[in-house]
Amino acid sequence: GAGVSQSPSNKVTEKGKDVELRCDPISGHTALYWYRQSLGQGLEFLIYFQGNSAPDKSGLPSDRFSAERTGGSVSTLTIQRTQQEDSAVYLCASSLGTGGRAFFGQGTRLTVV
Amino acid sequence: KQEVTQIPAALSVPEGENLVLNCSFTDSAIYNLQWFRQDPGKGLTSLLLIQSSQREQTSGRLNASLDKSSGRSTLYIAASQPGDSATYLCAARSGGATNKLIFGTGTLLAVQP
Numbered sequence: 599g600a601g602v603s604q605s606p607s608n609k610v611t612e613k614g615k616d617v618e619l620r621c622d623p624i625s626g627h628t629a630l631y632w633y634r635q636s637l638g639q640g641l642e643f644l645i646y647f648q649g650n651s652a653p654d655k656s657g658l659p660s661d662r663f664s665a666e667r668t669g670g671s672v673s674t675l676t677i678q679r680t681q682q683e684d685s686a687v688y689l690c691a692s693s694l695g696t697g698g699r700a701f702f703g704q705g706t707r708l709t710v711v
Numbered sequence: 712k713q714e715v716t717q718i719p720a721a722l723s724v725p726e727g728e729n730l731v732l733n734c735s736f737t738d739s740a741i742y743n744l745q746w747f748r749q750d751p752g753k754g755l756t757s758l759l760l761i762q763s764s765q766r767e768q769t770s771g772r773l774n775a776s777l778d779k780s781s782g783r784s785t786l787y788i789a790a791s792q793p794g795d796s797a798t799y800l801c802a803a804r805s806g807g808a809t810n811k812l813i814f815g816t817g818t819l820l821a822v823q824p
Contacts, residue, residue, distance in 0.1 A: 602754075631812065640816040641800070654811060689754060696810040697742055697762070700802075702755040 600624075602703035604690050610709045611680055619675045619706045623692030630673050631693075631700065632665055636686040644688075647673065648696055680710045713738040715803050717815035725823050728791050732818045734784040734801035742806040744784050746775050748797040749817070755800065759786070763806070791822045 603622040611617050623630050632644040643657035647667045658664070662680075667673040677684055687705040714737045724730050734744070743762045747755040759768045759775040761784065767776040774787040784801055798819050802812040 629810070633814075641802075641814040643811050643813065646811045648810060657811070691755075691812075697804070699757050699760045700745060700812060701757060702747075704754040 602690055602692050602701050604688075604703035604706050606706060607704065608707045608709075610711060613682060613710055614679055616676065616678045617680055617708065619677075619688050619690075619708070621673045621675070621690030621692075621703060623671065623673070623690070624694075624701055625671075627692035627694050627698075627701075628670065629693045629696055629698070629700075630667055631691045632673070632675050633689045633691070634686045635689060635705070641689065644675070677708075680708075682710045684708060685710045713741075713803055713805055713813045715801060715813050715815040717799075717801060717818050719818060720816070721819040721821075723821040723823060724791055726791060726793060728822075729787070729789050730791055730820070732786040732788070732799050732801075732820070734786070734815055736782045736784075736803045736813075738803075738805065739779045739782050740806050741779065742804045742810065744775075744777055745802050745804070745812065746773075746784075746786050747800045747802065749800060750797050758799075788820075791820075793822050793824045796820055796822050 628649045630647040633641045646654040662678045665675045689705045691700040691702040693700045716735045745760045746758040761777040772789040798817045800817045802814045
């Protein structure tokens with residue numbers, strides 16, 4: 599596609615439910631990132647995928663968070679047993695290789711009620 | 712551990728002024744540095760990417776400089792316009808095995824007509 603696509607754009611879920619957020623990177627981009635932006639806060643790194651290498655999961659805040667990237671393309675971020683503090687905008691980005699310019703999607707706004 | 716700081720946190724200028732946004736990073740072993748803008752409720756738009764071997768990059772009214780030895784980057788905006796109002800973020804990409812982007816907390820710019 600022309601840009602990074604994220605779905606859904608908005609998600610409201612009840613506390614304790616699981617959610618899946620999807621990211622379609624730019625075709626051909628080998629690097630994919632997930633970030634979280636809480637209200638009024640900066641961007642918090644979550645996880646980074648590069649090609650077939652093991653992902654850098656160092657930013658995942660707890661074991662309730664996981665992400666996978668299938669076939670080197672689409673990525674899914676899963677949050678299990680959601681908590682209210684998980685409410686944030688989840689942003690995905692992709693880049694051509696490790697040193698290329700990063701392009702971001704419009705984000706998924708997650709609200710846990 | 713890389714830490715990125717942006718000063719000032721907020722800036723208000725009259726239309727037509729030239730202005731400088733500052734970005735500092737603690738680990739000079741960066742691969743590159745990227746500047747983004749973020750409009751309210753939107754994702755990030757890439758503005759400029761400076762590789763570690765470069766000193767500056769220019770795009771239209773924007774000029775970004777990089778001084779690795781002092782751990783600083785600046786974004787210069789010439790002849791500011793109300794449409795430039797947004798939050799500006801810098802992100803340092805670490806070299807080596809870790810390629811994640813570390814973001815500053817941003818500068819909120821308001822250009823008054």
